[in-house]
Amino acid sequence: MLDNLDPRDSRPDEPARTRGDAPAPVRPVSDREVPLAGGTAMADIHAWLDGEVPESAVRRADTAHDVEFWNRLEKDVEVRRQMKTPVHVYAQIMDSLPEKVPQVTPWWRTEQTVSPMLLIAAGVGLLALGVAVGALLLR
């Protein structure tokens, strides 16, 4: 059996695309969970920035520009890394604490969050259970 490669097959109302047509954008880049096409040079830079390889392993002719850029940025990031909470904030927080001593809350009275996916899965599970019980009763 031969593969049918006609793009009109799934959408009969649309005209067939010619080879030169650019593919339509599907989703914003930030939503995609696949690596972007950046080549091995960028992959090496990421590996270095992630601490997986030393700088000497990625400093080449094609990456020297990127290494310089990130070394320069690192100097500013280092400053941010050493920032401390302004001294007056500690006193502000302590002064704002309520007088009432917090009470221990048992876990069953704490706020529980349920994700939509969990809710859907629970619904599907209950439905399946209902179908199974119904099928048993109707036997």
Next chain:
Amino acid sequence: MVTPAIDAQEADHEVITRILAGDRDAFGVLIKRYSDALYRHALGMTGSPDVAEDILQASFIKAYQHLGEVHGRFDAWIFRIVANGCKDWLKNIRRSHLSYEEDDQPSSFATPDEDLDRTELRTDLDHALASLAPSLREAFIMKHVEGRSYEEMAELLSTTVGALKMRVHRARESLQALLEEKYA
């Protein structure tokens, strides 16, 4: 706060027990222990020292009020409160310009020229960070400014290491695209 050891975790638990027994001042131990890392997170996310202070203050007060509900790691719990505070603030406000106040910066630089260069880079990096999607900004700040491992980030944000690597990589590529013409 980067990699809390078991001892630190137990110590937090002991401090919380004291607070719940009525020792209000013991809460200061938790503030001193975690405020710097949380302040850096809030500052990185909002770009404003004033807002970062407000979020930090509101988060610690909320944590105090609900301290009896902590059943796991305090540091992870308070981080989520601060992170959610930052996300709520970002949802509610749109800012076209972000910059740090000079008073809040360390001033240990060598020469006036270097100072000028660094101030310019800092402002440009602030603008570039502000242009990123909040999830990418959060991942970049946690990885590069807070120095967390991907595993710790995944635990704090309840997501996978792979997804976080992707966010950090995209954040880096976006920042480089925005800044390299001027700084490379």
